[in-house]
Amino acid sequence: MIFVKPCSPDLDLSKEELTSVPVWVKLPNLKFNYLSTKTLNKMVSYIGNPLYTNKITAEQSRLSFARICVEVNVSSNLPKQIPYTDEHGRNLLQEVIYEWVPPKCLKCKTFGHASVNCPINLR
Secondary structure (H helix, E strand, O other): OOOOOOOOOOOOOOOOOEOEEEEEEEEEOOOHHHOOHHHHHHHHOOOOEEEEEOHHHHOOOOOOEEEEEEEEEOOOOOOOEEEEEOOOOOEEEEEOEEOOOOOEEOOOOEEOOOHHHOOOOOO
16 A cells, blocks of 8 residues: 655655554445445444445445445454444344455554564564
């Protein structure tokens, strides 16, 4: 993943530590009445900060899964399921599929490398 910064005279070219990144998630087999952007944002806030709903999901033209971009923090556990209560008061679990997650280091708490490759270990 590449992140671009605007160019300015005081631009710092040093490598930036990434403590949060955007990731696309899929919520398969979600009932139609949960496909509104407001409901999806509330549901994925269990994972992180909702950023975007893709066009097909927003238009509700695909019913097999919803797709949302979520900003996740390096300290997040990235759950495989989201607990929620349906309109009948039942407690249910919604499966979450992450399209791609960058490697993260639990030692220096950044994305971009795994703990085994941490620069702290190489010193």
